Amino acid sequence: MWSRRVSAAVGVECALLLVFALGWWLSGPSAAGAGIAVLIVLAGLAMGIQSAVARRLAVPGVSTTFVTGTITALLTELTAVSGATGDRRRMAAAIGALVAGAVVGGLAQAYARPAAAFVPVVVLVAAVLAVRGFRGAT
Numbered sequence: 001m002w003s004r005r006v007s008a009a010v011g012v013e014c015a016l017l018l019v020f021a022l023g024w025w026l027s028g029p030s031a032a033g034a035g036i037a038v039l040i041v042l043a044g045l046a047m048g049i050q051s052a053v054a055r056r057l058a059v060p061g062v063s064t065t066f067v068t069g070t071i072t073a074l075l076t077e078l079t080a081v082s083g084a085t086g087d088r089r090r091m092a093a094a095i096g097a098l099v100a101g102a103v104v105g106g107l108a109q110a111y112a113r114p115a116a117a118f119v120p121v122v123v124l125v126a127a128v129l130a131v132r133g134f135r136g137a138t
Contacts, residue, residue: 002131006053010128013049016042017121024117046120059090 020042027035073091101123108116 002057006056009049009053009056010124013046013053014121014124014128016046016049017117017124020046021117021121025114028114 020039023035023039023042024031027039031039101119105116105119108119
C-alpha cells in the first residue's frame with residue numbers, strides 16, 4: 001500500500017536522480033575520477049531506494065532491479081494450470097515497460113546524451129502523478 005513513508009522514499013529517490021541528472025549534464029562525457037564516483041553513488045542510492053519501495057509495495061511477480069525475475073515469474077504463471085489473469089497482465093505490462101524504458105534510454109543516450117539522465121526523473125515523476133491520479137479516482 002502506498003503510504004507517507006513510500007511517498008517520502010520516492011521523493012528522496014527523485015531528488016537523488018535529479019542531482020545525478022544535473023551532474024551528468026554538467027560533466028558531460030568527460031566525467032572522471034571523483035565526479036564519476038559521485039554519479040555512481042547517487043545512481044546506486046536511487047536504485048536501492050527504488051528496490052526498497054518495490055518490496056514495501058509488495059507487487060507480486062514484479063521486480064524493479066532485475067528483469068529476469070519478472071520474466072521468470074511471468075513464464076511460471078503462463079505455464080501454470082491456474083493463475084490470476086490480472087497477475088499475468090501486470091507482469092507482461094512490467095516487462096513491456098522495461099523494454100520501452102530500455103529503448104527510450106538507448107535512444108536518449110544515442111541522440112541526446114547530455115539529457116539522457118533526465119529520462120528516469122521524468123518517468124518517476126510521471127509514475128507518481130499516475131498513482132496520485134489513480135488514488136484520487138478511487
